[in-house]
Amino acid sequence: MIDFYLNGKRQRCDGVPADTSILELLRTHLGQTGTKEGCASGDCGACTVAIGEPGDDGALRYQAANGCITPAHQLDGCHLVTVEGLARGDALHPAQAAMVECHGSQCGFCTPGIVMSLFTLHEEQRRTPAPLSQQRLEEVLGGNLCRCTGYRPIRDAALSMNDYPDTHPLWADDPDLASNVAQLRAAKAASRSGGHYVAPRDLAALRQLKAERPEARLVAGATDLWLETTQQLKALDDLIDVRQVAELNAIEETPQGWWIGAAVTYSRLEPLFEQHYPAFAHLLHRFASKQIRNRGTLGGNVANASPIGDSPPVLLALDARVSLDGPDGERELPLGDFFLDYKQTALGANEFIRAIFLPRPSETQNLKVWKLSKRREDDISAVLGAFAWRLEGGVMRDVHLAFGGMAAIPKRAAGAEAALEGQAPSADTFAAARSALAGDFQPMSDVRGSAEYRQVAASNLLERLRLMIDTDNTIDAEVTLHAYAH
Ligand SMILES: Cc1cc2nc3c(=O)[nH]c(=O)nc-3n(C[C@H](O)[C@H](O)[C@H](O)COP(=O)(O)OP(=O)(O)OC[C@H]3O[C@@H](n4cnc5c(N)ncnc54)[C@H](O)[C@@H]3O)c2cc1C
Ligand code: FES
Ligand code: FES
Missing domain, CATH: 1.10.150.120 ([2Fe-2S]-binding domain)
Known part of the structure; x- marks a missing residue:
């Protein structure tokens, strides 16, 4: 049963199929047709609703989400506000x-x-x-x-x-709404309901479910997974939701860096990135939309293993590690060993991603991330370059050059890195790196760009890096057009 509040009123919806979206629940099951369907793929925002969950102070915090690709079952224990409720x-x-x-x-x-x-x-x-x-x-x-x-x-x-x-809104007059929602969440956590859509609350329960239901698909923010039902019309009839697993929601700080739980959303990551990885934070402004960042997770981006996913090249450049878990125990591996081939990963049949480790950047580490896409807002990359390096005694050290959109998997450019490692960042060195880059990748052509475009663009990003270093960051103006300022 999905038990939630809709515009201040308790709703109990029984027998809702696992792959029902919030939009479908509203329009088809509840007859609330104010929320519209435009694209059914998270792109247009016509279906935007606000989901309220209790914050640390007990008050409800409302976040925008795309109703068309958010599972209705994720409303359990939440307050949903739609256009009818304002x-x-x-x-x-x-x-x-x-x-x-x-x-x-x-x-x-x-x-x-x-x-x-x-x-x-x-x-x-x-x-x-x-x-x-x-x-x-x-x-x-x-x-x-x-x-x-x-x-x-x-x-x-x-x-x-x-x-x-x-x-x-009228519902804001109810002084008990936030505490009622909080109580409902607590009661749902204790009840451990079964069915075709299950939402375990801790790691032990997740491991057990993975053992019992190896065929079930995992769902976090659903911002990739749900397109399988809305665009490819696949049935998603057996789902394990990881969003509420406490251990997968933790951000654990250690002296060496941060373990980021796989179910932590981008919106929650923003403050950490702003403070420690400004270039990663900058990328988040160009990552999908606020609706998607409120639901989508780093774990989902990595597990999805798309060659044009935005975070994997950055994580590769930063030497991230990944912790895999499951009924047979936990193991850790460098992220570079996780991506095997197009959409193939090192995840075993019963495994899931528990967390991703981001090493603490040293004071001398530099990071630059440049995303090339057809549209500035809410678009997927054609090519993304993520570059990490240090300058030590006039030469480049620990050079990591990772690219998305250049191969079947997100990948580091081994040849170009070797050409730069231990060298002064001169025009000649970078020319050698650009030649080596041509041998590092054989990109494909698709709607986002031809193979030739991708090669040239990736090479140009290296040249941009050289110019930036050469001018001591003085030409480091990021491309930010003011879309609404005419
Ligand atoms: C409109 C739109 C714009 C987008 N823009 C971008 C963009 O700019 N850049 C970009 O990189 N991506 C973009 N995406 C893709 C998507 O938002 C990201 O890949 C996101 O990080 C996926 O996270 P999620 O939590 O929603 O994953 P989900 O959709 O829930 O899951 C994705 C896959 O990972 C699996 N999975 C989830 N969690 C785990 C886990 N813990 N362990 C193992 N497997 C797991 C699921 O089974 C599924 O196969 C966009 C998507 C949409 C709809
Ligand atoms: S209908 Fe277009 S984003 Fe949901
Ligand atoms: S799409 Fe017609 S008013 Fe916006």
């Missing part, structure tokens, strides 16, 4: 009032999703008011496409929300 009778929520006044809607198809993204921004602002920078607006709205209005009026609506009366 207005207070005839009084519109500030997100809605601002959209009306700024003419932020034409056909209206994208509007419920945009309003829900603005609702999460409004909630954040209410909790911790902060200036609405260009970057913040882009982050909030980057996962919402509008085909007809244009973003200017929508941006104006976001900027003017605070000028409208702060109409609270």
Whole structure:
């Protein structure tokens, strides 16, 4: 049974198939059709809803998610807010009032999703008011496409929300809502329900389930997995959800670095990356959309083993390790040994990824990550280069050059690395590295770029690295167009 609150009211939904999405639950089972389906693949944001879970202080924190690719069973013990739950009778929520006044809607198809993204921004602002920078607006709205209005009026609506009366939704009057949701979560944790969608709470239970149901698929944020049902129409009828396994949700700091639980979402990782790996943090701004980053995990990105996944090249450049676990025990291996061939990994039949280890960067380590994609927001890489190195006595040391989009797996460029290791970063050295790079990879052609484009682009990224080092980082301007500033 999925037991949750919808716009303040308790809902108990029985017999919901494992592969039902939130969108389907709302529209088909509950008759709530305000939330729209545009693409059913997490790209357009028309289906955006807000999922509330209790924070450390007990208050509910609302995060935007794509209803079309979020499993309905993940609502268990949550408060779901949809576009139907914002207005207070005839009084519109500030997100809605601002959209009306700024003419932020034409056909209206994208509007419920945009309003829900603005609702999460409004909630954040209410909790911790902060200036609405260009970057913040882009982050909030980057996962919402509008085909007809244009973003200017929508941006104006976001900027003017605070000028409208702060109409609270009716459910916000209930002083017990947060504690009721918390109690429900606790009760669900104790009940350990079975069925075709199970959500173990600890490692021991996960190991046991893996032993009992070796065929079951694992699901974390579902931002890759769910496309198998919405796009390929595959049945996902036996699922083990790892999102609530306590050990997979931990970030453990050691003197050598951080063990990041496989089910930790990108949104939770942002502060750690901002502090210790700014180049990785910068990449996150270009990684999918806020809706996806709120649900997607590092573990899912690595397990998915896509050659164009964004985090694996960065993790390879940083010498990350991976901890695999299962009924037969735990083992650890360098991430480079995890990817075997296209979508083939070293994971054994009953194993899962428990955590990923990120070594603490030394003071002299440099890291640069450059992602090339057709669109700046919410797009998958054509080529991604992640480069780590140190400069010691005028020569390059510990050079790690990892690429995505250049081979069947994310991979380091062994030849190019050898050409740079122990050498001064001169034009000649880099020319040798670029020649070696041509032998390191035989990329393929696809919709994101031809093989030739990829070779040239990867080589150019090395040249960019040289120029950056040569000019002492003074030309290190990142490419940031202001999409909403016209
Ligand atoms: C619109 C959109 C945009 C995207 N943009 C990007 C992008 O810019 N860059 C990028 O790299 N990716 C992108 N993705 C892909 C996706 O968001 C990431 O790969 C994400 O990290 C997957 O994590 P998840 O938790 O959602 O994994 P899930 O979808 O839950 O799982 C992915 C796979 O990993 C397996 N799995 C999950 N957890 C474990 C575990 N602990 N152990 C073993 N196996 C496990 C699942 O069984 C499944 O096969 C995008 C996806 C969408 C829909
Ligand atoms: S319907 Fe397009 S993101 Fe969900
Ligand atoms: S108003 Fe038509 S898609 Fe946005």
